[in-house]
Amino acid sequence: MALLLALPTCSLSQDASASASASAFVCSRATFYGSPDCLGTPSGACGFGEFGRRINGGDVGGVAKLYKNGTGCGACYQVRCTQPQVCNPYGLTIVVTDYGEGDHTDFILSTSAYSKLALPNMALELMAYGVVDIEYRRVSCQYPGYNMMFKVHENSRYPDSLALVIWYQAGQYDITAVELWQEDCKEWRGMRRAYGAVWDMPNPPNAGAGLNLRFRVSGGVEGEKWVVLPNAIPTNWKAGAVYDSTIQLS
Structure with a gap:
């Protein structure tokens, strides 16, 4: 039966x-x-x-x-x-x-x-x-063994134009904003959602050790929050390169 x-x-x-x-x-x-x-x-x-x-x-x-x-x-x-x-x-x-x-x-x-x-x-x-x-x-998305990663989009042009794509975004969060730290002005500068998962910015900050990045997520059990990543992108970033965030959402 x-x-x-x-x-x-x-x-x-x-x-x-x-x-x-x-x-x-x-x-x-x-x-x-x-x-x-x-x-x-x-x-x-x-x-x-x-x-x-x-x-x-x-x-x-x-x-x-x-x-x-x-x-x-x-x-x-x-x-x-x-x-x-x-x-x-x-x-x-x-x-x-x-x-x-x-x-x-x-x-x-x-x-x-x-x-x-x-x-x-x-x-x-x-x-x-x-x-x-x-x-x-x-x-929830689950990617065992993978941290969230940032790929520098191929259309980026160092040092004048930076575009990032976010890979391996775990959990049930939506990323609603991405910002880079402008050291000389002491403020966060918002990246533009160019399309889809691609965020871009003309004339990105030129930091010493690397670019500090933060992104805002909504959803999940904690609601909305900001996640800060010091030195997330090297100062001498390259188009097409992929950088490990060393963290993962859960």
Whole structure:
């Protein structure tokens, strides 16, 4: 006799981004995009580049409302489809790396992620649906063995223009501001969210030992807070380089 696992009832919400921050599942729909290797895309709207293709084993996706003008980049969601004849009851965790709108969908998943919604040996049947009903909720990102990292975007030009991309952002926090310390003026200078997870600043500070950085996060059990990182970026930073923050959110 087959064992049928009942799925919790999900809520319908006009504000999906707010509802998904709680533990309750939100009802929606999902589809997928094709790629030669079934992974993510290096041209995603979050600005992650090649990192966005392979993070989380390529189980990534583009979102619409949950993109939140780029604040949603790097967030993690548990997604599971609700066709019991082809879908497993647990779904999987995906990382937001792109913006995408489909046919009344909140998620456009990589082929890798979409296929993992299926029961064993049912991936082709699920793919044939094209679009499926799902439920989702925000969950903590977890990157064992990795600290949060700052990549100097390739478009940066030392020393005149600095752009940073934040990698391996754990927990359930949204990064809402990034600032650099201007030593001669004794003040914090705000970076601009250029797009997605990319923050930039013309004429960045030229510090002695390194650039002091702080970022504001919201969400999680502590609400909103600032995290200060002394000497986070070397003074002689280089475009394309990745620097370890030595910390991780939890």
